[in-house]
Amino acid sequence: MTARLLCLHCRNVTEVDPDGEPLRCCPGCQSTGVPADADDTVTLTLTTHELRVLTIWASNWAEAIKHDSPDAPTVIYGILDEAGRTTSAALSMRQEIADLRAMPGVGEVTVYRSDGTVTDL
Numbered sequence: 001m002t003a004r005l006l007c008l009h010c011r012n013v014t015e016v017d018p019d020g021e022p023l024r025c026c027p028g029c030q031s032t033g034v035p036a037d038a039d040d041t042v043t044l045t046l047t048t049h050e051l052r053v054l055t056i057w058a059s060n061w062a063e064a065i066k067h068d069s070p071d072a073p074t075v076i077y078g079i080l081d082e083a084g085r086t087t088s089a090a091l092s093m094r095q096e097i098a099d100l101r102a103m104p105g106v107g108e109v110t111v112y113r114s115d116g117t118v119t120d121l
């Protein structure tokens with residue numbers, strides 16, 4: 001019996017023998033972050049807006065802490081990319097703005113931070 005471990009950094013799935021030598025890092029990217037059990041999944045029902053609140057807040061938080069945790073955006077955007085395969089909802093502010101820009105007749109969109117500076121979204 002093998003276990004399948006999902007690296008949250010590169011999304012690589014590695015099969016390991018639970019009774020064998022412990023995995024010290026991801027063989028794909030050498031990340032030492034805690035992997036997920038690739039077969040331990042959940043299904044839940046949320047409104048699109050609830051999902052967007054969770055995912056946009058998570059991506060904003062990851063961006064806010066990236067100086068101390070440089071892997072945080074990679075991990076969060078990897079999860080969002082995976083979630084995005086099952087929904088057409090924009091799951092990040094970047095995608096929300098891109099969808100807005102793609103709407104007919106909208107044209108250029110400028111996003112300001114609360115301090116009045118322009119973001120790179």
Ligand SMILES: [Zn+2]
Nearest residue numbers: 007010026029
């Ligand atoms: Zn990896």
